Amino acid sequence: MAESFINAFWILLDPYRMGMLFAGVAIGIAVGILPGLGGLMGMALVLPFLFGMDPYAGIAMLIGISAAVPSADTFPSVLMGIPGSSGSQATVMDGYPLARRGEAARALGAAFASSLIGGLIGAVALTALVPFARPLILAFGSPELFMLTVLGLSLIGVLSGNRPIKGMLAATAGLALGTIGGAPVAAEYRFAGDFVYLYDGLSLVIVALGLFALPEIIDLLAKGGAIAEKPKKLGPGLLQGMRDTWRHKWLVLRHSLIGVGVGAIPGLGSSIIDWINYGIVARFAKDRDQFGRGDIRGVIAPESANNAKEGGVLMPTLLFGVPGSSAMALLLAALMIFGIEPGPQLLTSQLDMVFVIIWSLALANVGGALICLLLTKPIAKLTYVPFHYLAPAIMVVVVVGAWQETHLWPDLLCLFGFGLLGWIMKRVGMPRPPLLIGFILCPMAERYLWMSYNLYDWEWLYRPGVLVIAGLTIALVAGGARLKRSSGAAAGPLQPAREQAP
Amino acid sequence: MKSRWREALTAHLQTPFVAGLLILMAVMFWLSRTFSLGAKLFPMVVAGAGMLLALLELLRQWRSRGAREEQDFSDLAGDDDASTYPQGLLHLGWVAGFLMLFLAIGALPATGLYVVSFLRFRHNVSWWTCSGIAAGLMLVLWALGLVLRLKWPAPWLF
Numbered sequence: 287m288a289e290s291f292i293n294a295f296w297i298l299l300d301p302y303r304m305g306m307l308f309a310g311v312a313i314g315i316a317v318g319i320l321p322g323l324g325g326l327m328g329m330a331l332v333l334p335f336l337f338g339m340d341p342y343a344g345i346a347m348l349i350g351i352s353a354a355v356p357s358a359d360t361f362p363s364v365l366m367g368i369p370g371s372s373g374s375q376a377t378v379m380d381g382y383p384l385a386r387r388g389e390a391a392r393a394l395g396a397a398f399a400s401s402l403i404g405g406l407i408g409a410v411a412l413t414a415l416v417p418f419a420r421p422l423i424l425a426f427g428s429p430e431l432f433m434l435t436v437l438g439l440s441l442i443g444v445l446s447g448n449r450p451i452k453g454m455l456a457a458t459a460g461l462a463l464g465t466i467g468g469a470p471v472a473a474e475y476r477f478a479g480d481f482v483y484l485y486d487g488l489s490l491v492i493v494a495l496g497l498f499a500l501p502e503i504i505d506l507l508a509k510g511g512a513i514a515e516k517p518k519k520l521g522p523g524l525l526q527g528m529r530d531t532w533r534h535k536w537l538v539l540r541h542s543l544i545g546v547g548v549g550a551i552p553g554l555g556s557s558i559i560d561w562i563n564y565g566i567v568a569r570f571a572k573d574r575d576q577f578g579r580g581d582i583r584g585v586i587a588p589e590s591a592n593n594a595k596e597g598g599v600l601m602p603t604l605l606f607g608v609p610g611s612s613a614m615a616l617l618l619a620a621l622m623i624f625g626i627e628p629g630p631q632l633l634t635s636q637l638d639m640v641f642v643i644i645w646s647l648a649l650a651n652v653g654g655a656l657i658c659l660l661l662t663k664p665i666a667k668l669t670y671v672p673f674h675y676l677a678p679a680i681m682v683v684v685v686v687g688a689w690q691e692t693h694l695w696p697d698l699l700c701l702f703g704f705g706l707l708g709w710i711m712k713r714v715g716m717p718r719p720p721l722l723i724g725f726i727l728c729p730m731a732e733r734y735l736w737m738s739y740n741l742y743d744w745e746w747l748y749r750p751g752v753l754v755i756a757g758l759t760i761a762l763v764a765g766g767a768r769l770k771r772s773s774g775a776a777a778g779p780l781q782p783a784r785e786q787a788p
Numbered sequence: 789m790k791s792r793w794r795e796a797l798t799a800h801l802q803t804p805f806v807a808g809l810l811i812l813m814a815v816m817f818w819l820s821r822t823f824s825l826g827a828k829l830f831p832m833v834v835a836g837a838g839m840l841l842a843l844l845e846l847l848r849q850w851r852s853r854g855a856r857e858e859q860d861f862s863d864l865a866g867d868d869d870a871s872t873y874p875q876g877l878l879h880l881g882w883v884a885g886f887l888m889l890f891l892a893i894g895a896l897p898a899t900g901l902y903v904v905s906f907l908r909f910r911h912n913v914s915w916w917t918c919s920g921i922a923a924g925l926m927l928v929l930w931a932l933g934l935v936l937r938l939k940w941p942a943p944w945l946f
Contacts, residue, residue: 335936451845452806458838459809462816465831472826477819500883508875674911678903679925681883685890686929686938693939698887705883709876714802732830739829 287417287637294641297342298649306343307646310350311654317351318358319669320676324371325355326719327502329616330494331680333623334687341624342642348620349646352613353405354654356592360397361658361669364390364585373592376564380577380584387580394662395527396582397589398655400538403531404590405651407542408549408597412604413644416633419605423630429746431607431629432734433755435727437762438608441552443720444763453720456711460724461731463488470729471736483696490619492688492697493725496704497711497718498612499684504709506673524662530582537567537583538590545591549598551766552610559595560588593651600647604632604640607730612719615726617643622726629730806845813838882906894943900926 298304310332317328328351336344359370364381377397384393426434439461443453466477467487478484531538541563548559567587568577577584599610607629609615618628626636633640658665688701711718738746746752817835820828882902889898900922907918932938 338937449845449848451841451848455806455809455838455841455845458813458834458841461834462813462831462838465816465834469823469827472824474823474827476823476827476831477816504876504879504883505872507879508872674907675913675921678906678921681886682899682902682925682929685887686895686932689890689895689941690938693941695891695941698891702884702887706880709880710801710805713872714805716802716805735830735833736826 287420290637291413291641294638295645297638298346298642298645300342303340303343303346304649306339307346307350307650308653310347311354311650311657313347314351314354314650314654315358315657315665316668318355318370319361319665320370320673324359325352325613326616327499328352328355329613329620330491330498331683331687333494333616333620334491334690336620336623337690341626341639344620344624345617345639345643346646346650348617349643350650350654352617353593353596353647353650354657356405356589356596357398357401357651357654357658358665360394360401360585360589361666364393364397365666365669373560373595374588376560376588377585377592379564380579380581383578383580384582384585389523389580390666391662392523392527392530392582393585394666395524395659396530397527397585398659398662399528399531400586400590401593401658402652402655403535403538404542404545404593405596405655406648407539407590408546408594409644409648409651410597411543411546411594412597412600412647413641415601415605416640416644419601420633423605423633426630426751427749428734428737429742429749430751430755432731432738433752433759434606434608435731435734437755437759438552438602438606439720439724439727439731440759440763441766442609442612442723443717445551445766449715450763450767452715453717456716456718457720457724460721460726461728462724463493463721464725464728465732470733481696483692483694488700488725489691489697490622490726491691492700493704494616494619494722495684495688496701497708497722499680500701500705501708501712501718503677503680503684504705505712507677524659527582528659531586534583534586537586541567541587541591542594545594546598548591549595549610550601551762552599552602552608559591563587563591593655596647596651600643603628604643606630607632609723609726612722615719615723619726803846803849806842806849810839810842810846813842882910891941892943892945895940896926896929897943899929 298307313328313332314325317324317331329348332347332351336347355371356373359374360377360381362368362370363374363377364385367378367382367385369375369378381393381397384390439457440454443455443457444450445453464487466484468475468485475485544563544566545559548562564584564587567583568574571577571581571583599614602608602610603614603617607618607627609618621628621632621639626632626639685698685701688697691697708718711721742749813835816831817839820831820835822828823831886898886902889901892898893901903922903925904918907913907921908915913921933940
């Protein structure tokens with residue numbers, strides 16, 4: 287294992303792969319500073335261009351995007367009071383008041399330094415887990431793996447949105463969409479009719495681009511793209527912010543570890559991690575009166591957790607093949623594009639790839655945070671570029687990317703159809719991540735179910751491992767939903783404090 | 789009158805959406821019966837679970853009728869206002885137009901035409917600026933096509 291760990295580092299050190307990793311970091315920073323876009327859309331945009339690429343380079347690029355977004359999304363949160371992504375909502379609470387009193391650079395310095403440390407702690411935690419998790423996972427049979435898929439989907443469904451049943455329904459709809467085309471365990475085409483285009487099933491790239499890229503572009507344009515406003519002065523204090531992080535090093539460590547733990551629960555991490563950590567730091571601090579009015583600890587705690595969670599979300603993704611977040615679902619999809627089967631096989635035959643992912647995460651965190659620190663001023667200016675200048679370019683990339691799938695006109699029809707579906711789902715409060723994750727996990731879930739049924743008939747339902755995972759599913763779903771409700775309740779009363787800030 | 793109609797649409801769109809899903813799941817379940825065991829096992833399990841969940845969701849909506857629905861905060865959607873629907877549909881129209889142009893006249897000309905018309909007529913950007921952005925984007929796209937060996941559609945019109 288140690289050999290694979292070192293070997294992976296040398297694999298990644300190849301100039302082309304490092305170039306791709308930092309290209310991913312650059313894309314991650316670009317989408318992170320634009321409120322409403324985020325890592326999922328960034329990853330969806332590059333997915334069509336991965337075909338034919340070196341697998342290590344492609345995966346490093348995706349990890350670069352996902353690792354850089356939690357650092358870059360701090361810019362709009364601090365400078366404009368608009369969360370750059372769902373993971374930086376709580377940073378607004380104290381980051382924006384700091385910016386309003388001329389200490390934006392201090393807030394950004396503290397945020398990037400704590401992001402860097404948090405990201406590294408996440409990567410270390412993930413590395414430490416691999417040797418312990420490997421024997422456990424290799425002991426699982428098809429029934430247990432099927433139940434793990436059900437566990438992941440249930441958690442993501444229940445925890446992604448505000449209504450658990452809607453989330454579960456969206457996940458089921460994703461599984462249903464995944465059944466279109468050739469059956470993986472029988473020589474039959476399903477729900478395709480005479481439409482040859484559907485014989486291979488729907489394209490993952492098009493589903494992802496349609497569900498996530500188009501609705502965001504349309505909504506940002508429809509709501510007037512409130513990105514342009516008078517630029518705020520950064521003020522001095524970048525180094526002061528870094529010193530603040532060092533002064534609160536135990537806070538960084540505590541919240542990074544919480545970030546890893548919460549991130550490891552599929553579906554829970556991305557949307558509420560910042561609120562959980564903000565709630566904890568605000569509740570347990572001795573002097574609490576400055577929270578919501580520009581307390582630097584209110585920036586440090588959520589930002590360190592936000593980056594550390596990337597290590598956490600990779601845990602179920604790499605170890606069980608159950609994506610820890612919707613962005614990780616796209617990482618699984620990319621692995622499939624490269625012909626790598628996610629799940630336990632990854633830990634046996636592709637251990638180098640697992641460690642390349644971990645190294646990429648560590649290097650991208652360091653690179654992303656350093657770029658943000660060194661180029662704070664120019665990147666901050668980019669935050670104020672009106673969205674309608676960027677929208678046509680993003681739209682062109684989306685359409686060209688979709689066209690690369692089969693080069694047939696139904697690609698574009700499907701793109702538009704899924705774009706419309708995603709836009710409507712936003713309107714009706716139906717979370718989109720469970721649908722995408724259900725769609726991605728469908729072939730794996732179907733194969734595991736069929737193998738379980740073939741080997742054990744319905745007796746597989748009584749296997750001890752299956753019963754334990756079923757119990758765990760119920761406990762985690764109930765506990766996670768409760769945690770989510772309480773973090774939502776904690777966020778509610780804190781909101782007015784921001785409005786009252788000077 | 790118009791805004792009341794829009795509000796009603798926003799509040800009630802979720803019920804037809806879930807009802808639509810219920811119908812689709814039922815159709816999927818019905819069609820699956822004719823497949824061989826290997827092909828029908830999974831779709832029937834999924835469709836069965838989907839029907840159950842859709843019915844539960846419809847029941848929940850019926851019990852909480854009249855109450856205002858929250859949007860999914862993980863989406864950062866925020867609350868829709870009266871202009872969200874017409875503005876969103878208008879921009880969907882722009883997307884549809886670009887897709888048709890893409891097929892009709894080819895990728896690069898469609899990009900140029902779309903960028904210029906979108907920025908000029910929708911956002912009132914000066915001719916010089918939008919022409920510059922369009923030219924730059926076409927150049928980048930052309931270069932990307934060479935580097936990544938992208939394939940472009942053969943235009944339908946010529």
